[in-house]
Amino acid sequence: MECRPGCGACCTAPSISSPIPGMPQGKPAGVPCVQLGAGARCRIFGHPERPAVCASLQPSQAMCGANRTQAMQWLTWMEQATAPSPPGESPAADKPPRMA
Ligand code: SF4
Numbered sequence: 005m006e007c008r009p010g011c012g013a014c015c016t017a018p019s020i021s022s023p024i025p026g027m028p029q030g031k032p033a034g035v036p037c038v039q040l041g042a043g044a045r046c047r048i049f050g051h052p053e054r055p056a057v058c059a060s061l062q063p064s065q066a067m068c069g070a071n072r073t074q075a076m077q078w079l080t081w082m083e084q085a086t087a088p089s090p091p092g093e094s095p096a097a098d099k100p101p102r103m104a
Contacts, residue, residue, distance in 0.1 A: 005063045012044030017079030022055040033083045077101045
């Protein structure tokens with residue numbers, strides 16, 4: 005599967021804990037990466053400074069859905085589902101969003 009042109013959802017919805025050029029503390033969830041350039045393309049694609057987690061995230065039907073809105077919903081759910089929760093509490097989201 006190829007990336008959807010102009011999407012950038014996976015460079016916006018998830019948090020990234022490793023340093024990114026221009027974001028030395030990483031990136032909070034829901035904030036576009038500072039390296040997201042024109043056409044929602046990565047300015048540092050192929051460079052060693054690009055976080056390893058970026059290369060590990062590959063497009064898929066489940067993640068990308070039918071449009072950017074669905075991708076943002078799924079990625080936001082995944083961010084919440086994998087966030088550490090306080091002892092004794094359930095994760096904030098335990099089921100993926102329904103894609104209409
Ligand atoms: S470094 Fe590039 S691939 Fe990684 S989140 Fe930023 S724009 Fe996206």
